[in-house]
Amino acid sequence: MGRVTERRRVIRIRDGVVSTRPDTLVAEEPLEIRLDGKPLAITMRTPGxxxxxxxxxxxxxxxxxxxxxxxxxxYCAGATGGEAGNGDGDGANTYNVVDVRLADGVPVPDITLERNVYTTSSCGLCGKASLDAVRTRTRWPLDTGPDTPVRIEPATLAALPDRLRAAQRVFERTGGLHAAALFTADGELLDIREDVGRHNAVDKIIGRALQEGRLPLSSGVLMVSGRASFELVQKAVMAGIPVLAAVSAPSSLAVDLAAETGLTLIGFLRGSSMNVYAGARRLAVDGAAG
Structure with missing residues (x-):
């Protein structure tokens, strides 16, 4: 299986002094996802x-x-020649192709056109298939009433970025990873995953919850490094997560989707400062509504 980090030699210049040294980099490799044997997507990710x-x-x-x-x-077996990420040229398995098998009776989506996609570590998948998935296939609609059960204190939210950062073990060595973490409304860390892509880190959290039978994550708070894109809102909604917080800005489509689905979306969460873009009713503070 691929390594999470790799070592490379670099030329270091500090105050005019030149030296060479080894540097630790985060690994990035393609992962092809197949569904019942048919190619579905390729994403650039950190192995693991x-x-x-x-x-x-x-x-x-x-x-x-x-x-x-x-x-x-x-994992699919390696193939001599390294075709489609299966092998490294000599038949050795590179662990870069996985095949997902659905249970009998679970419908297989049409993957011949709009679902045959390439995703990147920077932005992931965003398109018509994703929009339709949120609007037509959400199995756990978020509670949008005034008495929503999830309530979170602003002070609890303010502490999440530091808790996220403190738990990023690989980032400490590379400085090149995003992270996503799942917290309780009281700020307890439940899970954290790191990856070169925020969307991959979120998928890893949601996938672990699925495998352990914990979906929907209806009392969780998802905290992500970087910005909040449409796709991250989509993933939170599809997993039944009611609150998504990010240290940077959301996109306009992310805000629109959050408002439409009832998600609480928070951006620019830095210190005691934050912007609430949608779903303010879940914040335990006077005047927070809508």
Whole structure:
């Protein structure tokens, strides 16, 4: 299986002094996800938690919602020549292709056109299939009433970025990874995953929850490094997560989707400062409504 980090020699210049030294870099490799043997997507990811990543991706796309809908996930065997990421040229398995097998009776989506996609570590998948998945396949609509059960204190939210950062073990060595973490409304850390792509880190969290039979994550708070894109809102909604917080800005489509689905979306969460873009009713503070 691929390594999470790799070593490279670099030329270092500090105050005009030149030296050479080894540097630790985060690994980035392609992962092809197949569904019942047919290619579905290729994503650039940091190796590790690949089965959870694939499962979480399928939750986000509306294919899976329960552990019993999944038969198994396996790595595909290597092939001489390295075709489609299967091998490294000599038949050795590179662990860069996984095949997801659905249980009998679980419908297989049409993957011949709009679902045959390439995703990147920077932005992931965003398109018509994703929009339709949120609007037509969400199995756990978020509670949108005034008495929503999830309530979170602003002070609890303010502490999450530091808790996220403190738990990023690989980032400490590379400085080149995003992270996603799942917290309780009281700020307890439940899970954290790191990856070169925020969307991959979120998929790994959601996929682990699916495999352990914990979906929907209806009392969780999802905290992500960087910005909040449409796709991250989509993934939170599809997993039944009511609150998404990010240290940077959301996109306009992310805000629109959050408002439409009843998600609480928070951006620019830095210190005691934050912007609430949608779902303010879940904040335990006077004047927070809508």
């Amino acid at each position: 938690d690949d089965f959870a990543l694939a499962a979480g991706f399928l939750v986000s796309e509306g294919v899976l919602a329960r552990a019993d809908e999944l038969t198994h996930i396996v």
